[in-house]
Amino acid sequence: MDLKQFVEQLEQLASQAEQAFLAADSAESFEAARIEFAGAKSGQLKAIQKQLGSLDQADRPEGGKKLNEAKARIQAALDQATERLGGEGGKARKAIGPMVDPTLPGASFHLGTTHPITQTIEHLKEIMGRLGFAPVEGPEVEDTWHNFIALNIPEDHPARDPLDNFYLSVAGATAIDANASEAKLLRSQTSTVQIRVMENQQPPIRIISLGRVYRPDEADMTHFPMFHQMEGLWVEPGVTMAHLKSVLRMFATSYLGEDVTIRFRPSFFPFTEPSVEVDYLWNDNWVEFGGAGMVDPNVLRAVGYDPEQVTGFAFGLGVERLCMRRHRVTDIRDLFRNDLRFLHQF
Ligand code: FA5
Numbered sequence: 001m002d003l004k005q006f007v008e009q010l011e012q013l014a015s016q017a018e019q020a021f022l023a024a025d026s027a028e029s030f031e032a033a034r035i036e037f038a039g040a041k042s043g044q045l046k047a048i049q050k051q052l053g054s055l056d057q058a059d060r061p062e063g064g065k066k067l068n069e070a071k072a073r074i075q076a077a078l079d080q081a082t083e084r085l086g087g088e089g090g091k092a093r094k095a096i097g098p099m100v101d102p103t104l105p106g107a108s109f110h111l112g113t114t115h116p117i118t119q120t121i122e123h124l125k126e127i128m129g130r131l132g133f134a135p136v137e138g139p140e141v142e143d144t145w146h147n148f149i150a151l152n153i154p155e156d157h158p159a160r161d162p163l164d165n166f167y168l169s170v171a172g173a174t175a176i177d178a179n180a181s182e183a184k185l186l187r188s189q190t191s192t193v194q195i196r197v198m199e200n201q202q203p204p205i206r207i208i209s210l211g212r213v214y215r216p217d218e219a220d221m222t223h224f225p226m227f228h229q230m231e232g233l234w235v236e237p238g239v240t241m242a243h244l245k246s247v248l249r250m251f252a253t254s255y256l257g258e259d260v261t262i263r264f265r266p267s268f269f270p271f272t273e274p275s276v277e278v279d280y281l282w283n284d285n286w287v288e289f290g291g292a293g294m295v296d297p298n299v300l301r302a303v304g305y306d307p308e309q310v311t312g313f314a315f316g317l318g319v320e321r322l323c324m325r326r327h328r329v330t331d332i333r334d335l336f337r338n339d340l341r342f343l344h345q346f
Pocket of ligand 1: 010056188189190191215222223224225226227229269272275288289290291292293314315316317318319320321
């Protein structure tokens, strides 16, 4: 076959297709035209395409170009008919279904997923729920009473230093007075929620609170200026350090596996006495996951409880560090880079 004949055939086919799509006035006639001229198995188009190989070597590039032009004309006619058949024809199109060609090779289509930290939060809530802890929320913008004073953190404590916190400026004030009673800050710990709950509720209390906290920490492999904590609080007569250790052990084995090794190290927090630091073994290293302890009597008094009547324990764990340990993420910054290739793994 020579190029002239080849082009004539293409011309004829494209014209026939244009007429057929123009004449299509129902779902059936549209679909018949689509299968005849535009489907992947369109016999006519395929037959002409096959003849491309029989053209002279020198004519083949031009033949290929003409073939593509004819295909584009057919596609344009199909698109116009699809558009024109809106309204009445649209219903007909719906009856046919979307133009999916099942003979084409498969390719997966990624739907969005929740962020690994959101997934972790849901998982932690579920485990703690089984241990009888109800989830509660607290505000991220806090006052100094809930973030420090009620937690027994005195004015001169380094944790209140403006350089270690994100204080918010007060309207009209020229400088930030971190000790002013109306001073507000982005909460630096979820322990604020302990106070809010105890102020409004009488024992027995068994809650967890999961949320964002903010500290001007320099980002490195294990620190980020915004991260999440899980606060736990259990207050009722007779609660002891043994309950605290059991709950944290049970939580650790549920979330990290039966073989997790957990260690409690003596520590200090102004709002718990005694206090411990909670470490888990990770790749032969002890990594700090949080702090815990028995609620200090001064804190119980600050919320109007009688420390002679009730005792309680509290803990605060870093959610990112838990998520990282479980999923073997070694750099916390990966969680916040918004790299979809990383996030799609969860
Ligand atoms: C506290 O914040 C205490 N409120 C915990 C607590 C609650 C003690 C109740 C006693 C009773 P700490 O500052 O150590 O403690 O922080 C707790 C955990 O948060 C750390 O162990 C760590 O896992 C995580 N964490 C702290 N800073 C960062 C950061 N910049 N980035 C990521 N995680 C952090």
